[in-house]
Amino acid sequence: MIVEADDVLPVRSTEDVVRVRQEVRSRTAAVGFSLVDQTKLITAASEIARNTVIYGGGGTLRLQILQNTTRRGVRLIFEDKGPGIPDIERALTDGYTSGSGLGLGLGGARRLSNEFDIASKPGEGTTITLARWKR
Amino acid sequence: MANAYISLPELISKNQTTLLHDWISLQRQTGAFNRRIKEEVLLEQSRGLLTELCSALQAGAPNDLKATEWSATRKILEEVSGTRTSLGFTPAETATFVFSLKEPIFNLLFAKTDSNVEKQQQEIWGINLLIDKLGLYTTEVAQSARENVIARQQQELIELSTPVVELWEGILALPLIGTLDSERTQVVMENLLERLVTSSAEFAIIDITGVPTVDTLVAQHLIKTVSAARLMGADCIISGIRPQIAQTIVHLGLELNVVSKATMADAFALALRRTGRSVEKRVASPKNGSL
Ligand SMILES: Nc1ncnc2c1ncn2[C@@H]1O[C@H](COP(=O)(O)OP(=O)(O)OP(=O)(O)O)[C@@H](O)[C@H]1O
Ligand SMILES: [Mg+2]
Numbered sequence: 001m002i003v004e005a006d007d008v009l010p011v012r013s014t015e016d017v018v019r020v021r022q023e024v025r026s027r028t029a030a031v032g033f034s035l036v037d038q039t040k041l042i043t044a045a046s047e048i049a050r051n052t053v054i055y056g057g058g059g060t061l062r063l064q065i066l067q068n069t070t071r072r073g074v075r076l077i078f079e080d081k082g083p084g085i086p087d088i089e090r091a092l093t094d095g096y097t098s099g100s101g102l103g104l105g106l107g108g109a110r111r112l113s114n115e116f117d118i119a120s121k122p123g124e125g126t127t128i129t130l131a132r133w134k135r
Numbered sequence: 136m137a138n139a140y141i142s143l144p145e146l147i148s149k150n151q152t153t154l155l156h157d158w159i160s161l162q163r164q165t166g167a168f169n170r171r172i173k174e175e176v177l178l179e180q181s182r183g184l185l186t187e188l189c190s191a192l193q194a195g196a197p198n199d200l201k202a203t204e205w206s207a208t209r210k211i212l213e214e215v216s217g218t219r220t221s222l223g224f225t226p227a228e229t230a231t232f233v234f235s236l237k238e239p240i241f242n243l244l245f246a247k248t249d250s251n252v253e254k255q256q257q258e259i260w261g262i263n264l265l266i267d268k269l270g271l272y273t274t275e276v277a278q279s280a281r282e283n284v285i286a287r288q289q290q291e292l293i294e295l296s297t298p299v300v301e302l303w304e305g306i307l308a309l310p311l312i313g314t315l316d317s318e319r320t321q322v323v324m325e326n327l328l329e330r331l332v333t334s335s336a337e338f339a340i341i342d343i344t345g346v347p348t349v350d351t352l353v354a355q356h357l358i359k360t361v362s363a364a365r366l367m368g369a370d371c372i373i374s375g376i377r378p379q380i381a382q383t384i385v386h387l388g389l390e391l392n393v394v395s396k397a398t399m400a401d402a403f404a405l406a407l408r409r410t411g412r413s414v415e416k417r418v419a420s421p422k423n424g425s426l
Binding site: 014017018021025035036038039040042043046047050094101102104105107108111112 | 314316317347348349350351352354355358378379380382383386387388389
């Protein structure tokens with residue numbers, strides 16, 4: 001697999017969340033995603049970006065364009081050095097929130113992605129990787 | 136005579152008045168400057184820059200403008216760039232103001248009969264590079280100021296803007312256009328609720344055609360508004376859910392628990408029906424076929 005582009009964006013504020021969405025929109029459009037697929041990844045990115053700001057205390061997004069022999073895709077790696085997620089299964093449960101949300105962001109983002117991974121250590125931070133392929 | 140070596144900072148500080156005089160008259164000659172900038176401002180900024188440059192050099196500031204020794208100089212340059220940009224100077228003209236300091240300084244250095252030719256050459260080269268950096272810094276400042284303006288404008292463009300409009304007696308519409316991330320969303324939603332009270336409307340149509348992304352935050356705003364409206368005796372209809380948004384909402388697992396219609400027109404027709412009204416196409420009479 002070839003990583004065609006690899007950029008890092010800050011994810012520290014509400015404005016950054018807006019910018020992340022715009023960036024994901026332009027990348028997925030450039031790769032040729034359909035409107036539905038664009039919207040799915042943008043929405044997933046919006047969820048994880050906002051979690052990164054609210055719960056992770058801010059972090060970064062690595063945005064990659066992927067190309068393997070048969071298909072192209074976009075991978076998003078959100079990283080923060082926040083408190084981490086103590087119970088990942090529980091965090092993924094629809095309706096669970098430790099704040100004042102709906103508790104749907106994490107589970108929703110997983111359903112909106114083709115690949116989804118959470119790595120988190122309490123006290124050290126959280127890395128969430130999402131990818132979606134062009135259909 | 137084996138004269139004592141005079142360092143560049145010393146030379147500049149000793150001849151500050153002459154330098155300033157020469158520099159200003161040089162600036163006057165290049166007509167573009169004095170046309171738009173006030174004499175006092177020009178004098179004050181030139182003196183300020185020369186003074187700060189001098190004290191930074193005397194403090195042995197390194198050749199890197201980012202160093203703290205240069206902070207006062209940077210501040211003056213930022214000011215210079217700011218006033219000139221607002222007066223319509225181009226970044227090149229502003230930088231030229233700084234570059235024009237080279238001539239009087241070089242004149243001074245050349246006039247110095249120094250035994251140490253090599254040292255003198257080094258100094259000339261050093262001050263040359265330094266003034267280049269100072270000039271380029273004004274350009275950088277101007278550029279980032281411009282970028283800030285652009286970023287602010289973009290931010291304002293995507294910031295939610297929303298009037299509550301009365302479509303018919305008892306039917307309000309809130310066409311949402313923009314992103315719902317900012318604090319202002321709350322205000323917009325509260326506006327709608329207030330208008331519901333003052334107009335005692337029965338229906339509110341919230342149109343989200345202009346909302347690029349519907350995620351859990353947007354949903355939360357919608358859900359809260361819909362339930363608050365319900366408590367006040369008004370029903371909400373959400374319109375403008377585009378196909379790709381509908382699919383995403385399902386995947387997110389969102390339940391909006393509210394009547395929705397594809398378009399604002401459909402929602403309006405529904406609200407009219409529900410309030411006992413109907414819209415009919417008038418059948419044109421064959422005799423006088425006008426509308
Ligand atoms: N980066 C993170 N660092 C620490 N905890 C996190 C992080 N991301 C998510 N969490 C935890 O996982 C929980 C569930 O996240 P999820 O996005 O599903 O819901 P939410 O953000 O609370 O509400 P919603 O996203 O629906 O508005 C959060 O309440 C939080 O406790
Ligand atoms: Mg969330």
